[in-house]
Amino acid sequence: MAAGDVVLRADNLRAHYVLDVPGGQKTVRAVDGVSIAVRRNEIYGIAGESGCGKSTLMKALYAWINRPLRLVEGTVYYTKDGKEFDIYALSKQELRRLRWTFMAYVPQGAMSIFNPVIKIKETYRDFLSSHLKGKTVNEMFEMAKEHIDQLGLPLSILDAYPHQLSGGMRQRVAIALAALLHPSVIFADEPTTALDVVVQRGVVQLLKDIQESLHNTIILVTHDMGIHANIADRLAIMYAGKIIEEGATEEIFKNPLHPYTQFLINSLPQFGDTSERVSAPGQPPSLANLPLGCAFHPRCPMAMPICKERQPEATVSGEHQVACWLHAEGREAEHAAHS
Amino acid sequence: MAMSFGSTLKELFRDYRFAVAFILLCLLITLAVMSFFAPHDPTLWYTAPRDLPPSRQHILGTTSRGQDVFWQAAFAIRNSLIISAIAGIVSRVIAVAVGLVAGYQGGKSDRILMFITDGFLVIPLFLIIVMLAMLIRDKMNIFTTGLLLAVFGWAWDARVIRAQVLSLREREFTRTAILSGSRTLELVSKEYMPYITPLAFSTLINNMSWAIGMEMTLSIVGLTNMDIPTLGTMLKWALNYQAILMRRWNWVLTPVMLSVFLFIALYWMSVSISEYLDPRTRVQRVGVE
Numbered sequence: 001m002a003a004g005d006v007v008l009r010a011d012n013l014r015a016h017y018v019l020d021v022p023g024g025q026k027t028v029r030a031v032d033g034v035s036i037a038v039r040r041n042e043i044y045g046i047a048g049e050s051g052c053g054k055s056t057l058m059k060a061l062y063a064w065i066n067r068p069l070r071l072v073e074g075t076v077y078y079t080k081d082g083k084e085f086d087i088y089a090l091s092k093q094e095l096r097r098l099r100w101t102f103m104a105y106v107p108q109g110a111m112s113i114f115n116p117v118i119k120i121k122e123t124y125r126d127f128l129s130s131h132l133k134g135k136t137v138n139e140m141f142e143m144a145k146e147h148i149d150q151l152g153l154p155l156s157i158l159d160a161y162p163h164q165l166s167g168g169m170r171q172r173v174a175i176a177l178a179a180l181l182h183p184s185v186i187f188a189d190e191p192t193t194a195l196d197v198v199v200q201r202g203v204v205q206l207l208k209d210i211q212e213s214l215h216n217t218i219i220l221v222t223h224d225m226g227i228h229a230n231i232a233d234r235l236a237i238m239y240a241g242k243i244i245e246e247g248a249t250e251e252i253f254k255n256p257l258h259p260y261t262q263f264l265i266n267s268l269p270q271f272g273d274t275s276e277r278v279s280a281p282g283q284p285p286s287l288a289n290l291p292l293g294c295a296f297h298p299r300c301p302m303a304m305p306i307c308k309e310r311q312p313e314a315t316v317s318g319e320h321q322v323a324c325w326l327h328a329e330g331r332e333a334e335h336a337a338h339s
Numbered sequence: 340m341a342m343s344f345g346s347t348l349k350e351l352f353r354d355y356r357f358a359v360a361f362i363l364l365c366l367l368i369t370l371a372v373m374s375f376f377a378p379h380d381p382t383l384w385y386t387a388p389r390d391l392p393p394s395r396q397h398i399l400g401t402t403s404r405g406q407d408v409f410w411q412a413a414f415a416i417r418n419s420l421i422i423s424a425i426a427g428i429v430s431r432v433i434a435v436a437v438g439l440v441a442g443y444q445g446g447k448s449d450r451i452l453m454f455i456t457d458g459f460l461v462i463p464l465f466l467i468i469v470m471l472a473m474l475i476r477d478k479m480n481i482f483t484t485g486l487l488l489a490v491f492g493w494a495w496d497a498r499v500i501r502a503q504v505l506s507l508r509e510r511e512f513t514r515t516a517i518l519s520g521s522r523t524l525e526l527v528s529k530e531y532m533p534y535i536t537p538l539a540f541s542t543l544i545n546n547m548s549w550a551i552g553m554e555m556t557l558s559i560v561g562l563t564n565m566d567i568p569t570l571g572t573m574l575k576w577a578l579n580y581q582a583i584l585m586r587r588w589n590w591v592l593t594p595v596m597l598s599v600f601l602f603i604a605l606y607w608m609s610v611s612i613s614e615y616l617d618p619r620t621r622v623q624r625v626g627v628e
Contacts, residue, residue, distance in 0.1 A: 062518065099520035107518075112511040117533040126529045130521045177519070 006079060007184060007217050008038040008061065013074035015060040020068075028288045030056035030069075032241035035314075040184075043211055043218045045232030045249065047225060047264070049284055053241040054221045058189050061219065062103055063087045063095060078103070080184065101131060104178035106171075106188040113174055114162040120173060121158040124180075131181070144180055151176050151206060168199030172206055179210045186210070186218045192227055200224075204231055225268055229253055234319075237261050240285055240295035247320035257322040259300050294325065302326060351615055360607035363600050370597075371420055374413035381406070381414040381568045393589050400589035403580040412593045414568040416601070418481050419551050422569065425485025426550035427543045430493035435539055437493065438500025439527050443508055453501070459494035467491070468553065472562040479564045484557070488550045496542040500535055507531050537616050544609040548602055555598065570594045570601075 012035055017028040030053040038044045048054050056069065065071050076087045080102055087095070099105070107113040114123050121141070128140050145155060157165060157173055165173065171191055178186055188207060192200040208231050211218050220232060228235050228249060236246040237258065245258040256262045263280035282299040285291055291298055297307040306325050314323045351357045379386040385405035393400045399408035441452040468491055475483060504527075507513060516526050551570065557563050558571025565572050573594040577583075582591040 064514075064518065096520045096522065099518055101520065105515070105518035107511060107515050113515050115512045115516075115530050115533075118530070122529075126525060127516065127519045127521055129529075130519075130525045174515070 005039045006037045007040045008036075008079075008219075009077045009084075010034060010036050010061065011074050011077075013057070013060055013076065014072040015056055015065065016070055016072050017056075017068045018070050026288055029053075029241050029290060030287055031060055032290075034074075034238075034241075034243050036236060036243065036246070038185075038217055038219060039234075040217055041211075041215045042233040043208070043220055043231050045228040045235040046219065046221045046238055047223060047228050047235060048238035049223055051284055051287065052238045053287065054223075054238050055189060056241075057238065058187055058219070058221050062099075062105060062187050063090075078185070097131070100127065100178070100183065101181045102183055103185045103187065104181070104183040106175050106178045106186060106191050108190045108193050111163070111170075113170065116162050119159055119161055120165075124158070124177065127177070147180055148176055151179075151209070166199075168195050168202060171195065171199075171203050175203065175206050175210065179214065182214055182216070184216050186216065188218060188220045190222050191220070192222060192224060200227070207231065225264055237264065240290055241287055242295065242323065243314075244296070244324065245320075245322045246314075247322075251320050255320075257320070257327050258296075258324045259302050259326070260296050261322075294323075347615075351611065354611045354614070356607035357611035357615075360604040360611065363604035364608065367416055367597070367601055367604065368420070370413050371417035374410070374417045377410045377413060379407065379410060381411055382566045390585075390587065399593055400587075402576065402590050403582070403587070404576065408590055408593050411568050411573055412597060415570045415573045415594060416597055418567055418569040419554060419571070419598075419601070422481050422485045422488070422554050423547040423550040425482060426488035426492055427547040429486060429489035430491075430546055431496070431539050431543055433489070434493040434496040434500055434542070435535060437497040439504055439531065439535070441497070442501040442504025443523070443527055443531075445508075449501075453498075456494045456497050459491065460498075464491050465553075465556070468557070469560065469562060472557055476562060479562070481567060481569070484554060484563055485550070488553055492546050492549060496539075496546065499542065500538060503534055503538060504531060507534060541609060541612050541616060544605050544612070548605040548609075551598065551601060551605075570598045574598075 012033050013031055014029070014033055015031040017030055019026045019028065032053070034057055036044075046054050046057065059065065059069065060071060061076055063076070071088065075089075077084050078087055079085075080098075087098075090098070114120065118126075124144050125137060125141060128144070129137050132140055145158070148155060148157070151172075153169075153172055153176060157169065162170060175188070175191065178188075186207075191207065192203055195203060204227055207218060207220070210216075211231075220228070222228065232249045234247065235249045235252050236243045237252070237260065238244070239260050245252065245256070245261045252261060253265055256265050260280060263278070267277045267279045269277060280299055281301075285295055285298070291308075293309050294300070294303075294307045294312055297303040300307065304325055312323045312325045312328055314321045315327050352361070374381075383406075387397060387401045387405050387407050389401060389405045390403055391397055391401040397407050397409065399412065401407055402411065437452050437456060441449040441456075468487065471487060472479065472484075475487070507530075512530070513526070516530055521530075554563065554569060555571035555574065558565075558569060558575045559578070561575065563569070563572060565575065571594075574591070577587070577591040577594065580587075580590075582588075
């Protein structure tokens with residue numbers, strides 16, 4: 001992978017929620033040593049079950065660290081116009097200017113993503129006026145109309161209040177808004193939650209269309225493996241604050257290496273297959289109290305003694321990397337040494 | 340939300356209290372406006388014969404100072420309304436500014452601003468106002484009286500606005516706005532103001548009636564400029580000339596009745612607008628359509 005191709009790089013990112021509880025502090029290790037490199041012109045999917053730290057990882061990536069969340073270690077580098085910079089080294093002012101123009105955020109399509117007391121067009125104008133001055137706001141607003149039209153949304157949405165739009169429409173408006181200034185990176189946090197499958201399809205298609213026309217990067221977080229299979233170019237599987245497997249989506253679906261990924265993929269229904277689907281046994285671990293060794297070992301049918309003692313390092317084979325003792329290099333030797 | 344101003348007004352008029360308050364207030368404002376066409380300077384004495392009962396020429400009679408009670412009352416209501424409007428508007432500006440900054444900024448600025456606000460809430464306001472009014476007694480006119488009351492009338496409403504902003508700050512759309520690179524000033528002034536404006540208006544009315552009452556109290560104690568006719572000074576002069584003992588009811592009851600009407604109008608208006616703004620009570624009153 002050429003270094004110039006990487007638009008976002010995180011090294012050993014650790015973001016913990018530090019909570020004050022009676023008798024001391026409680027640390028929730030929501031993101032615990034994540035290293036990723038996201039390339040230009042790809043849809044990068046992040047998958048994992050609820051409470052595995054996907055949303056926190058997103059927050060850390062777009063520098064939205066508010067108490068009690070704290071960035072403990074690591075940092076995030078973005079590449080803009082061929083220059084790499086550390087997002088946490090920017091001033092508030094610089095960060096504000098980058099938002100929406102360089103890195104945009106698509107919120108989950110909840111009721112309250114837009115200000116309920118003003119019309120959608122006011123929201124557009126308000127956001128535009130923070131980035132542009134005077135006349136250009138009106139010009140940009142005209143462009144926004146064209147943009148909305150191109151994306152196949154009715155122009156009447158601009159005159160609507162948020163509550164007059166359906167959930168799916170609101171989500172599409174949120175996506176259209178995020179893409180308006182042609183950002184290089186779009187973060188989409190569970191964009192299809194609470195939408196039915198038909199509407200989901202429209203939303204996913206819109207994301208895909210935008211990516212294809214802008215050739216930019218979309219980082220898509222969802223627990224829905226079906227969506228990932230549909231649009232993600234590369235996929236990272238997250239478990240207990242760590243990325244346990246990463247690779248091209250097709251490769252992961254065809255040849256999942258980590259037992260957890262295997263559970264995830266085997267639990268998806270397939271045409272013509274009527275056998276009962278098996279899901280991963282047990283519950284995800286509490287991020288405040290992780291088991292020693294590999295966090296998945298209490299639920300893993302293939303757990304070995306070493307899994308309870310040491311965390312596996314990521315093993316890379318080509319584009320596909322996995323953090324599991326089953327696939328660790330020289331694991332036979334280590335296994336023998338322990339038994 | 341898409342309701343026009345007209346239909347909002349129509350809905351409000353379904354409450355008899357609002358209708359009565361609105362008509363009363365309109366009459367009182369008309370009276371205040373009439374003062375611009377008064378035949379005499381209200382500060383001059385003996386522009387009319389003294390102590391006349393109501394007659395065709397002097398509708399409400401005249402005072403012991405030789406002034407027409409009706410025209411005095413017109414000036415009094417005008418000045419009282421101006422004082423209360425100055426007090427209300429200036430204190431609203433302070434309350435909105437303090438509430439927005441404390442609520443949005445949080446942290447240290449919140450603690451400092453709320454310390455000051457709580458200070459204003461707990462100190463015995465009346466004594467402090469009386470003391471300050473004594474200090475600047477020579478300079479007391481309707482503007483300074485209004486400003487003096489404004490300085491002390493914002494604390495409670497600043498807290499109310501801060502509470503609203505605290506809730507707005509945690510809503511999802513705030514996050515959408517910030518992650519779209521909105522400036523803090525734009526976010527607060529454009530996205531939050533639609534929520535704050537109704538609050539500011541409904542507290543404005545309450546604050547105005549508080550200011551009118553406070554001005555009357557200061558006048559009775561004799562701390563405002565006695566030459567400027569207000570509801571307070573008018574009452575003060577009437578009492579000074581033993582109007583009750585002499586049974587000059589036309590003189591003493593005019594400021595009393597006018598202030599009673601004014602208070603009722605402002606209070607009912609405030610209650611009915613607050614109820615209108617609160618969807619729960621609105622449903623109870625109007626019924627589900």
